[in-house]
Amino acid sequence: MSAKKRKQASRGRGRHPASSETRAGDDHADLSTPTGGTGPTPAVRTGLSIWAVFHLFALFVSFVSVVEPSSLQVQFLSLVDPYLTLGHFGADDRPVYLAHGNVSEQPHRLQISLDEITQIDQIDRCEWTTIGAGDYEASAALPGGAVSDRVARWVAVAATLAESEQPGVVAELLLPIARHFPKAKAIRIVRFPTDLSDVTATEESPYVARIVRSQDTLSLIQLTPKRLSSRAIDEVDGPTS
Amino acid sequence: MSSSKNDPVSAWAAWDRFWFAPRSTDRMAMIRGLLCLVAAAYFATCWADAAFWYGGGGPFSAERVATFLRTAGLEGAAAWIVSPLFLFKSAWLYHLYLAVSIGVAGLVACGRGGRLAPWALWLLLVGWANRAMILAGLTESLLSLGLFASAIAPPGSLWAIRSKPPRSTSQWTAGFSQRLLATQVSVVLIATAATMLAGRVWFNGLGAYALAAPSPDRTIDWTNTILLHPLVHESLTHLMIVSLPIGLLMCWIERTNRLGKTILLLWCLIVALLGSLWLYAATMAVMVMAIDPIQKMNQQVDRASAK
Numbered sequence: 001m002s003a004k005k006r007k008q009a010s011r012g013r014g015r016h017p018a019s020s021e022t023r024a025g026d027d028h029a030d031l032s033t034p035t036g037g038t039g040p041t042p043a044v045r046t047g048l049s050i051w052a053v054f055h056l057f058a059l060f061v062s063f064v065s066v067v068e069p070s071s072l073q074v075q076f077l078s079l080v081d082p083y084l085t086l087g088h089f090g091a092d093d094r095p096v097y098l099a100h101g102n103v104s105e106q107p108h109r110l111q112i113s114l115d116e117i118t119q120i121d122q123i124d125r126c127e128w129t130t131i132g133a134g135d136y137e138a139s140a141a142l143p144g145g146a147v148s149d150r151v152a153r154w155v156a157v158a159a160t161l162a163e164s165e166q167p168g169v170v171a172e173l174l175l176p177i178a179r180h181f182p183k184a185k186a187i188r189i190v191r192f193p194t195d196l197s198d199v200t201a202t203e204e205s206p207y208v209a210r211i212v213r214s215q216d217t218l219s220l221i222q223l224t225p226k227r228l229s230s231r232a233i234d235e236v237d238g239p240t241s
Numbered sequence: 242m243s244s245s246k247n248d249p250v251s252a253w254a255a256w257d258r259f260w261f262a263p264r265s266t267d268r269m270a271m272i273r274g275l276l277c278l279v280a281a282a283y284f285a286t287c288w289a290d291a292a293f294w295y296g297g298g299g300p301f302s303a304e305r306v307a308t309f310l311r312t313a314g315l316e317g318a319a320a321w322i323v324s325p326l327f328l329f330k331s332a333w334l335y336h337l338y339l340a341v342s343i344g345v346a347g348l349v350a351c352g353r354g355g356r357l358a359p360w361a362l363w364l365l366l367v368g369w370a371n372r373a374m375i376l377a378g379l380t381e382s383l384l385s386l387g388l389f390a391s392a393i394a395p396p397g398s399l400w401a402i403r404s405k406p407p408r409s410t411s412q413w414t415a416g417f418s419q420r421l422l423a424t425q426v427s428v429v430l431i432a433t434a435a436t437m438l439a440g441r442v443w444f445n446g447l448g449a450y451a452l453a454a455p456s457p458d459r460t461i462d463w464t465n466t467i468l469l470h471p472l473v474h475e476s477l478t479h480l481m482i483v484s485l486p487i488g489l490l491m492c493w494i495e496r497t498n499r500l501g502k503t504i505l506l507l508w509c510l511i512v513a514l515l516g517s518l519w520l521y522a523a524t525m526a527v528m529v530m531a532i533d534p535i536q537k538m539n540q541q542v543d544r545a546s547a548k
Contacts, residue, residue, distance in 0.1 A: 039261055039413045049260065052421065056428050059386070063432030067439040085321040088370040088385040094378055096433055098516060099451040100440030107457040144460030144517025146286035150376045152458050154300065157375050172309040176300045194454035195464055196447065 058083060062090035067097065107192045108155040110177065112184040120208055120223040126186060131177055159189045162207035167222040170207055178211045179218055185211050187220065259535065264416035266395045267402040270352060272422065273359065273391035274399025275527040277350035280366060280384055283520055284342045287369065291339060294376065296332035301374065303327055326372035342369065352398030359392035383524040386425050390531075394418035419531050426528035427489055430505070434485040443482050446475030452515040460517040468515075477511070484508050495534035505529045 040048065058080040065073045077084075084090030099105060111128035132141050132151055141148035154173070162170045178187055188208040193201040209220040294301045306327070310319050329335060342365040348354045349362050366388055370381035394415040442448040453463040468474050484504050491501025506526050513522035 039263070045257060045261055048417065049256065052260065052424070056424055059425065060428045060432055063429055064435055067436050081318075082321040085371070086323060086367075087389065088367045088377070088381060089389075091379070091382060091432075094382070096379065096429075097436035097440055097443075098433070098512060098518070099442060099448060099454075101442045101447065101451040101454070102440075105451070105455055107455045141290075142460060143458055144519075146283070146520065147290045148458065149378060149517075150290060150294070150373075153376055153378065166313070169309065169313045172305065172312050173300060176298055176302075176305060179298065192457065194456070196442075196451055196454045 055089075059089060062092070063096050066091050066093050066095065101196050103191065104156055104160060106194055106197070108152060108159050109190050109192070110151075110155050110158075110174070111188050111190055112177065112181055113186040113188075114183050115185060117186040117208070117210055117223065120205075120225055123186075123188065123205060123208055128188065128190070155189055159191060159206040162189065162222070167207075167209075167220075170222075171209070171220040174209070174220060175218060178220060182213075187211060260417055260420050261413050262416045263411035263413045264419050265402075266397050266410050266412055266415045267404075269391060269394035269415045269418050269531075270397025271399055271402045272419070272527060272531050273388075273394060273397075274350040274352075275530075276384070276387045276391055276524070277346040277362065277399070279520060279523045279527060280362065280388060281343045281346040281350075282523075283366075283380060283384060284339045284346065284369070286520070288336065288339055291335040292332035295326070295329075295335050295372070297330055301372075301376065303330055306374070322371045322374065324368040324371040326368055338365070338369070341365070349396075350399045352396050352401060355396055359388070359394075359396070363388040363392050378521070380518075380520040380524060383429070383521060383528065386429070387422060387524055387528050390418055390422040390425060392418075393421065419533065422528055422531035423533065426525065426531065427493075429525075429528075430485055430489050434482065437482060437485075443478060446471070446478045449477035449481060449511075449515060450474040452512070458517070459515075460519075461514060463515060481508060481511060489532075492529070492532040493534055498532070498534045502529055502532065 039045075058076075061073055061076055061080075062084055065077055069077070077090075081090075084092075095105070110131045112131055113126040113128050115126040117123065117126055132148070141151065158170050158173045161173070174187055178184060186209065188205045190203050190205050192203050208223045210223060212219050212221055293299055296302060299305070310316050326335065326338060329338075342362070345354070345358060345362045345365060349358045354361070363385065366381070367385055370377045370385060373381065395410075395412055437443045437448065440448070440451075442451045450464075450468060453459060453468060456462040456464045468477070485508060488501045488504030488508060491497035492505065494501070506529060509522040509526040509529070512525075513519050
């Protein structure tokens with residue numbers, strides 16, 4: 001051993017005298033009574049070890065499954081879902097990745113209008129008011145604060161559901177707002193572009209609905225763009241004689 | 242003999258030592274105290290809009306949630322979303338729940354309430370987070386993980402670590418609690434890095450900008466600042482993605498532990514500033530403080546055994 005290495009070794013021993021003396025034979029170090037209390041019994045240690053492995057593995061799978069999970073991951077998560085949900089441990093499809101530049105990360109707002117609307121192409125003619133939480137005024141919440149985060153999450157989920165063609169579920173989420181504003185005649189979710197959006201991108205409305213009120217019922221009728229349709233050629237041509 | 246390090250018995254002993262070695266109760270009391278402060282801040286932020294969401298006729302009032310789940314066909318999936326708050330209809334009861342939760346967080350931070358108070362605080366948080374359903378974000382999950390792990394440690398006050406003369410004792414529950422907290426945050430950070438890399442913005446240099454881009458939803462608007470310069474946001478993006486695994490690895494090595502923690506704390510600060518993820522970053526930062534290098538704990542056990 002060179003003088004330099006010997007010096008380094010002795011310096012290392014000087015820093016951790018106890019460890020250098022006992023590490024070689026301390027693999028079975030008695031952990032029971034170092035400075036206070038007794039350690040757990042072997043049975044408890046085994047039980048806790050198994051639980052820790054399970055817990056950390058379930059946690060890992062839950063957190064990485066927010067991005068396109070495999071069928072194996074989905075099966076495993078369905079097994080451990082009660083455990084993760086009961087303790088609120090799981091990621092549950094929340095954006096663990098912070099940002100991916102997806103449309104779901106764009107600012108979403110909920111707006112109502114007092115103007116009558118029957119066709120989706122009329123939305124630009126209406127005057128829209130943005131709705132927030134708390135006192136129902138969007139401006140009341142600090143941007144990026146917990147309150148506006150919850151509103152953003154709520155509206156973004158409703159937009160996703162609307163785009164998955166589940167208008168009934170969206171209506172369930174938004175009906176309380178329609179009820180709170182008795183003069184409102186239309187409601188919509190508007191999504192604003194960000195600097196990362198396409199240069200031609202403008203604000204879009206993933207959900208627009210007419211509010212229909214009768215004496216004791218309230219319903220939201222989603223307005224969708226007219227879809228192109230075609231008829232069978234033989235029908236167009238008419239019967240041949 | 243060096244071969245003993247590889248046999249199953251020594252591997253079990255190393256595992257045993259990792260999880261069940263006694264640790265200072267004051268250290269965990271400090272970490273738990275800080276988590277309590279974040280939890281109290283979280284509950285306080287829920288005060289303003291609790292009546293809007295959960296009060297009678299609100300978007301997430303008990304009757305609306307039931308109708309929503311029925312319409313969405315999610316009744317089965319929601320069977321495990323358990324919370325006592327589903328029984329409450331009046332807004333004032335939600336405010337009372339929040340007030341009690343803030344009070345319990347304060348008690349736990351002060352080391353009062355014995356072993357039960359930290360568990361009560363965790364249950365209060367889980368009850369609230371499960372009630373929030375889709376309104377809950379990542380902060381709630383992190384806080385639940387943190388409060389759960391720290392509840393295992395014996396009670397102690399936030400400032401006990403600074404008491405003179407030191408009154409600290411070492412207990413295996415404190416060690417297990419700290420190791421659980423440290424491994425949990427490591428798992429979450431690894432998953433964070435892995436899932437970030439699933440998006441191309443973290444490769445093409447736009448990740449940091451994408452985090453700040455929804456400016457109407459951010460407390461600080463960075464979009465028209467120096468961040469707009471490609472050199473700035475691309476460097477920041479690459480630094481953010483590289484610093485996660487490197488910082489985490491350094492935390493687990495004795496020589497680089499402090500530097501690793503500093504890197505991860507800076508990462509939390511950047512995430513908070515760019516993404517306005519204030520409570521998420523605060524929770525993550527506190528949990529990172531629980532990571533102690535493996536060697537340090539071994540030395541503590543060695544010293545204790547030598548006595």
